[in-house]
Amino acid sequence: MSLEKHVAEWAPGEVASEDPIAPGPARALAGVLGERDLRGDGPPVSVLPLLWHWLYFLDWPAHEELGPDGHPLEGHFLPPIPDRRRMFAGGRVRVEEPLEIGRTARRVSTLADAAVKHGRSGETLFVTVRHEIHQGGRPRLVEEQDFAYRSGESGQRRMPAEPKSGPPDRGTEPWWSLTAADPVLLFRFSALTANAHRIHYDAPYARTVEGYPGLVVHGPLLAVLLAGRAEAAGQPATAMRYRLRSPVFAGEPFAVTGGPGDNEVELSVRTAPAEVNATATVVRS
Template sequence: MTDELPPGPAAVLAGVLDRPGDAPGQGEPLPPLWHWLYFLEWPAQSELGADGHPAHGHFLPPIPERTRMFAGGRLRVHAPLEVGRPAVRTSTLAGVNVKQGRTGEMLFVTVRHEIRQTGELRITDEQDLVYRSGSAPARHELDTRPLPSSQDPWRLPVAADTPLLFRFSALTANAHRIHYDAPYARDVEGYPGLVVHGPLLAVLMAELPRRHAPERRVTGLTYRFRRPVFLGEQALVTGGPDGRLAVVGPSGESRAEATAEFA
């Protein structure tokens, strides 16, 4: 796929993150993970499944009553992408593994995206997706307790509300109903409420070094989602100069973790 990387989507995300002054302009570097705003696919409405995801695609396994989760991934920034200049993304199937989990058999699919600009490899982005047949039993409860204090030097509250989830879904062409259809999320997928996007949590973790140590360029990010954050819960993104980042919930447990590497 080819994308011109126009400044518009990046400017919108900067506004969504309440940092409109941080929007990169023409020729400026795109922050880590912001390439997720580009190379979007908008299939015909008739091609969507009951969950809002495309029913068919290049790397979707042909299993019945398929449910999908984003488990984590690895980002390598060989050189930052530059806004407003054409880029080419090549996507390949990097691996398929069957594993046995607490809720039964799961299929792990790894997709590798390589993004080139001016013929140079700039980004390698590997994403681990988990597929399961049939809906999972409810294993989560809404935790409405206040957040505990954190001693980490870098902190950023997750101020998630319905408009934020809607805007991020639109920005990333994500029509998965768990992010905007509360009855579906609760009654079909078994969640206690709307689910905050895993990619949004990853973007927020990548924001910490960008905001607190702008002189240090992120060259790598390994991240993993352990448990969803639900609308109505308080969560905090934490980290420090050692590159260890996390999203913690009300009881202090880790909902997502990441390790950043710096130039």
């Protein structure tokens, strides 16, 4: 059955939730990433960095409600297609005002779009979920997240065997940092974001079931690192659009590169000089 038929009458309504934006999750992520100011070692910080709202408004389904891959079997914005496999493809976010730590916020989530596209590998359902966050009676942040869904696949997606041309080098990029994500970092980020997908912490599963060469670095973690690189220069960001292109694996060196522009910063994650794994454009005030 075509994916269009599965989602022809799928129209989930909006969902509203509240979160106190407690300092604990932000301090925990600061510890994971080595951000001293937010960890409590430096001057007090009262607002969340760009994309750190992903630590909040989390959903923790019961253990028996998870599928064999660790993802929930059911969910308000999960499309009703069989043998569902999900990929976080990217998104856009606009900041009206930064979210304040320690002050309750309200989020309203809606289905913005659901469209089936046909490619060489078959049908893919692209779903966009929109979030609007208010705090103190004022709009603070508007976000759209894009997810790609496939149906009926066995999960044996073998990665290309060709070796990469070597680790990324600095080249002429004025902003450049080289790092790697180890399994401990991935486990901690999974816990902080309520992400139970086994490809991030269960290496035997990632290899034998999903066909990856190792643990997969979270797409949202790459996006957080891109946003942090743009804000490191001291100018707060007001908007970001990003796209996740290909996976990065645990232990694999990757560079976060880019350079300042007038108002926009173009950034990328690379695992080799010619291997672009993620891209982002950040607008700064």
